[in-house]
Amino acid sequence: MRTTAGRLASGIGGLFFVTTGLWAFVSPGSFFQTVAPWEPYNAHFLRDAGAFSTGLGLGVVAALITRGRISGLVAAAGGASLHAISHVVDHGDGGRTTDPWLLGLLAVVLVGGLLVEWNSER
Numbered sequence: 351m352r353t354t355a356g357r358l359a360s361g362i363g364g365l366f367f368v369t370t371g372l373w374a375f376v377s378p379g380s381f382f383q384t385v386a387p388w389e390p391y392n393a394h395f396l397r398d399a400g401a402f403s404t405g406l407g408l409g410v411v412a413a414l415i416t417r418g419r420i421s422g423l424v425a426a427a428g429g430a431s432l433h434a435i436s437h438v439v440d441h442g443d444g445g446r447t448t449d450p451w452l453l454g455l456l457a458v459v460l461v462g463g464l465l466v467e468w469n470s471e472r
Contacts, residue, residue, distance in 0.1 A: 360414040367407025374400030375432055394443060397436040405429020420467050427460040 378396035409425025434453040
């Protein structure tokens with residue numbers, strides 16, 4: 351991504367997805383009232399949507415910074431990590447008892463792969 355327009359679009363898109371994603375993840379009630387007042391309110395689903403939106407934004411920012419080499423892993427690792435945290439936060443409100451563990455394991459695998467790839471590019 352070498353053009354100014356491409357860099358600008360990536361910056362704006364990354365900022366948008368990370369900001370709105372973290373908002374939905376950290377404060378689903380506020381996000382619901384301000385941006386997405388569609389019933390029924392479900393904090394867990396908003397947290398999950400925020401996790402994946404944040405992952406998308408991180409991927410776009412990574413593509414901007416790294417010229418796209420590891421942006422897919424950044425997006426997947428970021429989204430999976432926040433998704434696992436969402437299931438830890440909402441543990442006991444539904445889902446399977448194994449969800450936090452299995453989603454956490456997936457996040458660890460993706461973050462580990464990301465770190466290996468990041469270090470191999472240096």
